[in-house]
Amino acid sequence: MQSLIKNRDSVNRWMERYGVRxxxxxxxxxxxxxxxxxxxxxxxxxxxxxxxxKGLIQRVKALNAFLWDIYHDKHIxxxxxxPEEFVYASKGYMPECEKVDPTGKVYSxxxxxxxxxxxDGRWFILEDNLRIPSGASYxxxxxxxxxxxxxxxxxxxxxxxxxxxATILKEMMDDMNGGRGINVxxxxxxxxxxxxxxxxxxxxxxxxxxxxxxxxxxxxxxxxTGLFNEKIRVxxxxxxxxxxxxxxxxxxxxxxxxxxxxxxxxxxxxxxxINGFGNGVADDKGIYYFVxxxxxxxxxxxxxxxxxxxxxxxxxEDYDYIxxxxxxxVIKDVSEAGGYGVVFxxxxxxxxxxxxxxxxIHQPRRWIAQEVIDFKDLEILESNEKVERKADLRAFVxxxxxxxxxxKSGLTRFSRNPDSFVVNSSQGGGFKDTWxxx
Amino acid sequence: xxxxIISPAKANSMYWLGRYTERVYLELHLLRIxxxxxxxxxxEEYNRYLASIGNTFLYPDLAAIRSxxxxxxxxxxxxxxxxxxxxxxxxxxxxxxxxxxxxxxxxSLEYLRHAAAESKEPDLDELQKxxxxxxxxxxxxxxxxxxxxxxxxxxxxxLIEHLDMNIRFSYKFYRIEEAFTSxxxxxxxxxxxxxxxALEDLKKLITEQExxxxxxxxxxxxxxxxxxxxxx
Numbered sequence: 001m002q003s004l005i006k007n008r009d010s011v012n013r014w015m016e017r018y019g020v021r022x023x024x025x026x027x028x029x030x031x032x033x034x035x036x037x038x039x040x041x042x043x044x045x046x047x048x049x050x051x052x053x054k055g056l057i058q059r060v061k062a063l064n065a066f067l068w069d070i071y072h073d074k075h076i077x078x079x080x081x082x083p084e085e086f087v088y089a090s091k092g093y094m095p096e097c098e099k100v101d102p103t104g105k106v107y108s109x110x111x112x113x114x115x116x117x118x119x120d121g122r123w124f125i126l127e128d129n130l131r132i133p134s135g136a137s138y139x140x141x142x143x144x145x146x147x148x149x150x151x152x153x154x155x156x157x158x159x160x161x162x163x164x165x166a167t168i169l170k171e172m173m174d175d176m177n178g179g180r181g182i183n184v185x186x187x188x189x190x191x192x193x194x195x196x197x198x199x200x201x202x203x204x205x206x207x208x209x210x211x212x213x214x215x216x217x218x219x220x221x222x223x224x225t226g227l228f229n230e231k232i233r234v235x236x237x238x239x240x241x242x243x244x245x246x247x248x249x250x251x252x253x254x255x256x257x258x259x260x261x262x263x264x265x266x267x268x269x270x271x272x273x274i275n276g277f278g279n280g281v282a283d284d285k286g287i288y289y290f291v292x293x294x295x296x297x298x299x300x301x302x303x304x305x306x307x308x309x310x311x312x313x314x315x316x317e318d319y320d321y322i323x324x325x326x327x328x329x330v331i332k333d334v335s336e337a338g339g340y341g342v343v344f345x346x347x348x349x350x351x352x353x354x355x356x357x358x359x360x361i362h363q364p365r366r367w368i369a370q371e372v373i374d375f376k377d378l379e380i381l382e383s384n385e386k387v388e389r390k391a392d393l394r395a396f397v398x399x400x401x402x403x404x405x406x407x408k409s410g411l412t413r414f415s416r417n418p419d420s421f422v423v424n425s426s427q428g429g430g431f432k433d434t435w436x437x438x
Numbered sequence: 439x440x441x442x443i444i445s446p447a448k449a450n451s452m453y454w455l456g457r458y459t460e461r462v463y464l465e466l467h468l469l470r471i472x473x474x475x476x477x478x479x480x481x482e483e484y485n486r487y488l489a490s491i492g493n494t495f496l497y498p499d500l501a502a503i504r505s506x507x508x509x510x511x512x513x514x515x516x517x518x519x520x521x522x523x524x525x526x527x528x529x530x531x532x533x534x535x536x537x538x539x540x541x542x543x544x545x546s547l548e549y550l551r552h553a554a555a556e557s558k559e560p561d562l563d564e565l566q567k568x569x570x571x572x573x574x575x576x577x578x579x580x581x582x583x584x585x586x587x588x589x590x591x592x593x594x595x596x597l598i599e600h601l602d603m604n605i606r607f608s609y610k611f612y613r614i615e616e617a618f619t620s621x622x623x624x625x626x627x628x629x630x631x632x633x634x635x636a637l638e639d640l641k642k643l644i645t646e647q648e649x650x651x652x653x654x655x656x657x658x659x660x661x662x663x664x665x666x667x668x669x670x
Contacts, residue, residue: 016544016545016548017541017544017545017548018537018538018540018541018544019529019532019537019540019541019544141537190529190530195529199529199530199532199533200532200537202532202533203532203533203536203537207533208533209530209532209533210445211445211447211530213447214445214447224443224445225443225445226443226444226445226446227443227444227445227446227449227630227631227670228630230443231443232443
């Protein structure tokens with residue numbers, strides 16, 4: 001490990017060389033920056049990983065079952081497990097997806113599940129990301145580089161090899177594709193914050209990196225169009241564009257990013273769209289509360305992994321509790337993502353707290369409240385000194401029609417601000433490799 | 439990867455990546471000559487070079503010229519501006535050219551950006567790195583790209599830029615002829631990428647009898663046709 005720490009400048013030089021960046025818009029100006037990498041890895045012991053792996057598979061299976069149910073028979077609503085207003089009022093619910101059968105019945109092919117480890121060693125799920133979770137490429141390339149820069153570190157430590165993510169992804173894409181055509185990764189373009197990831201995953205999976213305008217739909221078949229009017233059929237699209245912008249004829253008509261009539265082809269089942277349409281209803285911060293109930297309902301199992309203790313103002317008991325304890329809770333706006341819309345009660349003045357209470361009283365469905373988890377801090381290097389910072393873990397779960405696999409790694413993000421719990425890269429966070437010990 | 443078909447936008451990026459990397463390589467070579475003239479303070483010599491390279495920027499003194507031609511990102515003929523343009527195209531092609539190949543462009547860009555930010559005086563010895571990286575870029579293309587169409591579009595850009603710069607700088611005819619013969623091989627490989635009319639006109643002008651790089655009318659005519667001959 002010392003060798004890895006000693007060589008951290010070399011690691012960063014390699015990151016720079018490979019263009020490992022993410023884009024941010026500040027005051028309307030696009031800038032690309034290096035994603036700060038910290039050489040000290042997060043280490044997860046084999047036994048702990050076994051539990052996490054089982055729990056993650058269980059959770060994602062339940063979430064996929066929920067999505068199928070919600071867009072088909074809605075048993076979970078009829079049986080009173082999830083109140084219907086949580087489904088239909090969710091911004092992520094898409095009525096257009098009713099009775100649509102995605103290939104292999106899979107909605108969330110790539111699930112990014114965010115967890116934190118408490119100081120007592122227990123893991124808590126913070127949120128599920130089932131639409132276009134990003135971040136796998138960073139630990140992928142970090143491992144490739146660190147193995148090169150400090151081979152001795154990996155001789156001395158028995159770390160599970162994480163360089164198989166592209167293989168897992170490709171196998172899933174091939175399975176969803178079913179030999180109908182080529183695999184593509186659809187990017188909104190180079191000014192998207194995650195463009196590095198889109199292009200890197202295309203390189204590593206052998207998929208074609210497609211840009212807006214590269215695909216057309218004719219007679220419900222999707223084609224990738226080339227020079228001189230050449231075209232080739234597309235069998236699977238790993239899209240990195242949100243639902244609403246993916247088909248201007250079905251959704252946001254002003255979108256220039258999408259493929260006209262793609263949704264029609266998806267409905268006909270002639271192309272797999274990865275992740276499927278309409279997943280937002282299941283990773284809504286309000287629906288999160290019900291995931292343990294889903295696991296019991298669909299799988300008849302007890303949840304292996306736990307949610308952070310969460311309260312919904314929708315329920316009277318929780319409503320009273322939140323208003324009484326708001327100053328020590330973390331309040332989240334269900335419609336926000338990326339670390340935005342998260343407020344710690346303890347950071348607010350009395351005036352701001354009462355404004356927030358008013359908002360909760362008037363729009364109870366818009367908010368959830370959680371106990372502040374005392375995360376286990378992780379060591380990072382700052383100016384050659386080890387300091388402790390808050391960190392989370394995004395685990396990647398890949399579901400095909402055949403199986404559900406958890407990638408033996410993950411993106412550990414940390415806050416560089418000693419007083420902050422927000423780890424998002426867009427808000428200045430950095431990342432670490434995640435070692436699963438063999 | 440071996441791609442079955444190439445989108446028009448990617449083909450265009452390949453062409454311009456070929457052009458800009460060749461431009462960077464040749465500019466570095468020519469700047470060494472230009473800087474050499476500056477040692478003896480022969481304005482008529484280095485001014486000719488500045489005009490040939492297409493520089494329209496005015497700089498107050500020799501040091502500013504040297505620095506501007508390498509680090510001034512606002513000057514479209516500077517090495518930094520050309521590397522930026524190469525990178526803008528390369529970054530869209532990572533899946534075609536692979537990360538290690540892209541790495542040579544990224545390293546060049548980072549080197550120049552840092553040097554420009556530190557207002558460093560261009561160091562010819564240090565700039566050899568960039569020349570080496572441009573050569574390594576092309577070596578990496580040969581090593582890692584198997585799709586002949588991809589290579590052909592890159593090569594097409596490289597050859598057009600090579601001809602453009604060689605004519606601007608009055609290279610001997612045999613050098614022009616060699617590059618033009620290679621360009622015709624690209625045509626044989628993918629004739630649809632060419633304007634037949636422009637190619638025919640070029641064939642008439644790029645002959646030993648017609649070649650006259652000291653005649654500005656001739657040079658402009660050929661440069662214009664070189665800009666039109668590829669239709670991607």
